[in-house]
Amino acid sequence: MTIHLRPELEELIRQDIERGPYQTVEEFIEHAVTLLHEQEAWFASHRDEIAQNVEVGWNAATRGELVGEADVQSNMRERKRAWIEQHRQV
Numbered sequence: 001m002t003i004h005l006r007p008e009l010e011e012l013i014r015q016d017i018e019r020g021p022y023q024t025v026e027e028f029i030e031h032a033v034t035l036l037h038e039q040e041a042w043f044a045s046h047r048d049e050i051a052q053n054v055e056v057g058w059n060a061a062t063r064g065e066l067v068g069e070a071d072v073q074s075n076m077r078e079r080k081r082a083w084i085e086q087h088r089q090v
Helices: 007-019 025-045 047-062 069-088
Strands: none
Touching (some): 025 047
């Protein structure tokens, strides 16, 4: 398979190979495609949940119920703490 990339993408790959754990372009591309595939598979398997959450957020926004920045940060810290605690027990 032959793939043609824009020069700026080739440069980004070259930079990542120079500073990263990749020895070859093929190794870099294999890793990138694997990650992208996993991400796309996750999105596909969570499509309904994502759509539902977007709708909930949109409806809250249209009702003027948006959460402030401080509340969002506090909530995310609490969720992170809970996630870490849950995964420590495993």
